[in-house]
Amino acid sequence: MNIINQPYIGQLAVLYEGNGDLLPYQQLAARLGVPLYQGLTKDIPEAFLLTWRDGALKLLDRELFKKGGLSVDIEPRSGEQRSWPAPKQDALAHALGRKTHTVIDATTGWAQDSLHIFRMGYELQCIERSPIMAELLSDGFKRLAALDWMQRLNLEPPRLLAGDAIEILAALETPPDCIYLDPMFPPKRKKSALAKKTMMVLRDLLGDDQDKELLFEAALNAAGKRVVVKSPDYAEPLGGKPSESFQGKLLRFDVYLK
Template identity: 60%
Template sequence: MSDPTAAANGTLALIRTEIADARVEDIAISLGAPILTFDEAIDSTHGYFLAYRNGSLTLLDRQSLKKGGLTVDIAPRPGEQHSYPAPKKDLLAQAIGKKTETVVDATTGWAQDSLALFRMGYQVTSIERSPVMAALIRDGYQRLAQKDWVQRRELQPPNLLIGNAIRLLAGLPKTPECIYLDPMFPPKRKQSAATRKSMAVLRDILGDDLDRQQLFTAAWSATGKRVVVKSPDYAEPLGGKPSTVYSGKLLRYDVYLK
């Protein structure tokens, strides 16, 4: 497994777009990363950068320094409902369980599944081991908290825990009904350009989840009712034969019931 702090240790810098921005200062301190001006970033040897663009914390590489970048998208994905709570009709909801209330997403990444679960009305706790990804997720959740529909309903965005999920799962204050795992598997097929970019960056920061078997064991010990594993269709089941499987075109959800 790659060091989850590696991107903040010599390969990542913050870009200050305003003379004084406390947010940039705080993130730089937490990541141990330098703060550069835009011109300094262009001339630097850093591989990744964090900067605020259009009101969002954005992860940039050298190709996207002048335009583009990746951010935690808090809007529903194509095909997802915009209403709250969104209907629990898709494969993810079926795997999590429509009557389930509390879910821990132990491999949050770009937080798209955590956000989808939140919009469906689940009580979500997100765990992320990369401090860089955690900064992006925190920014996304802060933007979510400012949405009118969230404030009108007095909703709280998912709770974010930062650190190794194997350790954090053992110390949860309350037993969740479901623990959701979406570990990084080695790629086997071509992906869309957008997916390739976001997943390539995530893989570069985190590496493959070589400890995914230990993660499953920790999740099984910590869950109250079920563990759900999202897998590409070519991967072997992580926990042996699942209790039930919900399959899509390119992925599946293996459900393990206690």
């Protein structure tokens, strides 16, 4: 995957802790256009740090520094099948559709839904516009490719496209059966006890998706058969009244058929 040459302007740096070759850290900092520090000191002004720990690229803030950091988790979530292909039984599978084969996740984020879609046997491409998340995803997909079951079944990880989903979708040569959207909605409360650390970090770094209506329009134009939008249960449907909806825990999947 080619990471887009779009430097991140903000509170991020790369941290080298003395483990292994310095070169990958230098290359990562250069790609993102951020500082590289060799060792953590109290005078580092950036709030977020990227570093490799335990074989994975991890994102840390001051609270997470001693806890190991956040990385793309390539293992199934609690309750998900570990077999491949996993049964298509849950609300997400029903929303994607029984006749769907090809899916584009246009808002990949931490890739938990993407990897679930991949493990259910769909042909999947992932789009991520944040250069930071694209680096974390690239690292996660490399670790996924190295797993025994992936190699045994001769499977390739999802293809990762780094860039603006609106532009990428507009330039597609072959429409996928389904385009999946999971945009960031403003939280229901300013301080939600249910907010996960991964989402809190994303909000701090990237903010909410201000162009999700434009993204929906681009997805509807580019999809071959349907667009699926994941929304919190309190949010209004992104594209108006959906063709059908499937309810999950504290969320729903709105389906818009072409």
